[in-house]
Amino acid sequence: MDSFDLIVVGSGPGATFAAWGARGHRILMLDxxxxxxxxxxxxxxxxxxxxxxxxxxxxxIGGGFEGLHNVFHPPVNFKLKAxxxxxxxxxxxxxxxxxxxxAGAISLAxxxxxxxxxxxxxxxxxxxxTGFPIAAADLRPYYDELTxxxxxxxxxxxLEPHFERDGALLPPLRLSELFEEMLRRYQRHxxxxxxxxxxxxRSRLAVLTKPHNGRSAYAYENLEFFKxxxxxxxxxxxxxxxxxRSGAIDYRSGHLVLRYRELPDGIEVCARNLSTGxxxxxxxxxxxxxxxxxxxxxxxxESHSDYTTELPLFDNPMSCIPLFRxxxxxxxxxxxxxxxxxxxxxMDDPAWPAPLxxxxxxxxxxxxxxxxxxxxxxFRTSLAVTKYLAPAMGLLMLFxxxxxxSSVRLKPSGELxxxxxxxxxxxxxxxxxxxxxxxxxxxxxxxxQRPAMGAGLHYAGTLxxxxxxxxxxxxxxxxxxxxxxxxxxxxxxIPALPAKNLTFxxxxxxxxxxxxxxxxxx
Amino acid sequence: xxxxxxxxxxxxxxxxFHRPIxxxxxxxxxxxxxxxxxxxxxxxxxxxxxxxxxxEAVEFVLRRRGAGRELTQKxxxxxxxxxxxxxxxxxxxxxxPSQARAAAAxxxxxxxxxxxxxxxxxxxxxxxxV
Numbered sequence: 001m002d003s004f005d006l007i008v009v010g011s012g013p014g015a016t017f018a019a020w021g022a023r024g025h026r027i028l029m030l031d032x033x034x035x036x037x038x039x040x041x042x043x044x045x046x047x048x049x050x051x052x053x054x055x056x057x058x059x060x061i062g063g064g065f066e067g068l069h070n071v072f073h074p075p076v077n078f079k080l081k082a083x084x085x086x087x088x089x090x091x092x093x094x095x096x097x098x099x100x101x102x103a104g105a106i107s108l109a110x111x112x113x114x115x116x117x118x119x120x121x122x123x124x125x126x127x128x129x130t131g132f133p134i135a136a137a138d139l140r141p142y143y144d145e146l147t148x149x150x151x152x153x154x155x156x157x158x159l160e161p162h163f164e165r166d167g168a169l170l171p172p173l174r175l176s177e178l179f180e181e182m183l184r185r186y187q188r189h190x191x192x193x194x195x196x197x198x199x200x201x202r203s204r205l206a207v208l209t210k211p212h213n214g215r216s217a218y219a220y221e222n223l224e225f226f227k228x229x230x231x232x233x234x235x236x237x238x239x240x241x242x243x244x245r246s247g248a249i250d251y252r253s254g255h256l257v258l259r260y261r262e263l264p265d266g267i268e269v270c271a272r273n274l275s276t277g278x279x280x281x282x283x284x285x286x287x288x289x290x291x292x293x294x295x296x297x298x299x300x301x302e303s304h305s306d307y308t309t310e311l312p313l314f315d316n317p318m319s320c321i322p323l324f325r326x327x328x329x330x331x332x333x334x335x336x337x338x339x340x341x342x343x344x345x346x347m348d349d350p351a352w353p354a355p356l357x358x359x360x361x362x363x364x365x366x367x368x369x370x371x372x373x374x375x376x377x378x379f380r381t382s383l384a385v386t387k388y389l390a391p392a393m394g395l396l397m398l399f400x401x402x403x404x405x406s407s408v409r410l411k412p413s414g415e416l417x418x419x420x421x422x423x424x425x426x427x428x429x430x431x432x433x434x435x436x437x438x439x440x441x442x443x444x445x446x447x448x449q450r451p452a453m454g455a456g457l458h459y460a461g462t463l464x465x466x467x468x469x470x471x472x473x474x475x476x477x478x479x480x481x482x483x484x485x486x487x488x489x490x491x492x493x494i495p496a497l498p499a500k501n502l503t504f505x506x507x508x509x510x511x512x513x514x515x516x517x518x519x520x521x522x
Numbered sequence: 523x524x525x526x527x528x529x530x531x532x533x534x535x536x537x538x539f540h541r542p543i544x545x546x547x548x549x550x551x552x553x554x555x556x557x558x559x560x561x562x563x564x565x566x567x568x569x570x571x572x573x574x575x576x577x578e579a580v581e582f583v584l585r586r587r588g589a590g591r592e593l594t595q596k597x598x599x600x601x602x603x604x605x606x607x608x609x610x611x612x613x614x615x616x617x618x619p620s621q622a623r624a625a626a627a628x629x630x631x632x633x634x635x636x637x638x639x640x641x642x643x644x645x646x647x648x649x650x651x652v
């Protein structure tokens with residue numbers, strides 16, 4: 001049997017950069033690895049294309065009517081139902097089923113859920129890393145390397161104390177008029193904001209504003225909800241492809257890893273070949289689990305035939321707060337806008353263990369039909385309301401830290417049973433509403449939407465790192481307790497979840513672990 | 523006689539957009555129903571179409587009551603199909619800046635909602651739809 005130095009499971013942010021860090025050794029990447037469909041993809045701004053007379057049915061709705069998913073089925077994230085993006089969450093309910101009160105999704109695609117991410121990359125500070133067995137200094141060199149590898153745009157501005165200084169940032173994305181004005185008004189009222197502990201600034205995004213490493217710059221086509229693999233928006237699949245081309249990894253797609261067992265001189269990984277249905281085994285000297293917090297937990301529990309232990313699970317609770325600038329009502333839409341986060345907000349209080357973070361978005365990304373029927377108006381009135389209010393509306397998506405009390409357990413049937421604890425009470429929204437009213441942005445608590453737990457898609461903590469790890473926990477190098485060769489490199493290893501997108505930290509941590517493994521394997 | 527899917531598409535589309543449905547959208551509406559069998563026409567929808575009732579008003583009232591999901595679904599399908607078509611861009615996107623037009627539409631919104639609500643309630647009771 002062919003044997004490898006390292007077997008990596010998955011191809012999302014963690015798996016990809018664990019493999020990247022361990023290059024130079026014989027690496028096998030086992031992945032289900034769904035790819036985008038091989039069809040002509042939308043090119044050009046959807047609004048401008050329709051002005052030019054183009055029918056966008058194939059791209060916006062799809063020949064299989066994928067775009068109508070939420071009409072007839074429990075709703076999914078708008079991106080995940082778009083015809084050319086539905087591969088991202090394809091088949092997870094049959095291949096890796098989940099029961100319980102789980103309102104999220106899992107990705108088995110090459111690149112993982114990062115195929116649909118908002119590309120926000122935020123360094124964890126020491127305060128964010130409270131409870132971790134590592135410090136910001138441990139991650140900093142890897143954040144730097146990732147910034148260089150992916151290309152990150154942004155500014156070292158008022159948010160620098162929360163995101164750390166990054167000396168290699170590309171220029172930030174262009175702001176729409178709505179957010180240019182918001183930032184200007186913040187600057188004029190900065191003292192009031194600071195008094196309330198609120199700081200506003202530019203987003204840090206793994207999005208290119210200049211060509212970088214062979215990838216082109218962002219073209220403001222506003223296609224994030226419809227187009228896969230925009231070269232300007234970093235996707236781990238790009239790095240996987242690079243490693244495949246260079247021969248750094250042996251990539252086997254169409255394989256669902258089921259379990260592992262440690263051998264005296266290595267590790268054996270058992271996977272189902274999805275084409276043949278056969279079970280195949282692979283051998284290596286070490287194993288990196290990067291299948292996502294939930295699926296890595298599944299693999300570990302199945303490997304121990306453990307159908308009773310409840311592992312902790314975190315996700316960021318969210319609030320979505322629309323903010324309206326009345327003076328902008330009736331303006332024409334800026335078609336060359338972006339649906340990526342334009343601004344970020346951090347809200348802090350000395351009494352809190354960690355700050356809260358929010359991203360601010362325009363409303364030009366998703367289809368209007370996705371939201372029309374959530375409004376308390378008849379259809380034609382809802383059309384008019386969204387049409388005239390959209391240019392005046394920003395959406396503030398506020399994240400809260402992951403709360404304890406949620407868990408995941410493997411059932412003998414192979415399903416994961418997820419129980420999310422109730423959302424915590426959200427008291428800060430009133431303060432935010434008051435602050436923004438002072439600078440001319442209006443809203444009401446009645447308009448706040450709170451997606452169900454699990455919809456944040458920031459799963460973490462199932463196999464968390466500890467200074468003194470217990471069962472089903474990992475040490476500071478990601479090694480699973482009780483094993484000699486199993487490492488966790490995805491969100492499962494993140495032991496606590498601050499109110500900050502964790503993807504960049506998953507990548508940096510995985511790269512750190514991959515480098516460590518490379519030294520050990522040598 | 524039970525209205526056909528074509529009759530449905532024609533009438534519901536007229537209620538929503540105050541214009542005839544184009545052939546492409548009509549065919550897509552019918553194809554969507556083949557893809558989603560759960561969208562089969564119910565007696566509620568049949569009666570709204572057959573008796574040429576204001577589907578927008580009826581749907582609004584039923585949606586607020588948490589009832590009549592099947593009529594909402596059919597209207598949603600027509601909305602999605604229209605949004606992809608260039609002829610309907612101006613219905614969804616404000617292509618001509620005008621604060622006056624916007625202000626008038628937004629000020630009228632609650633009044634229209636009240637009117638449609640009253641009309642919908644009347645139609646539901648008058649025709650025994652629920």
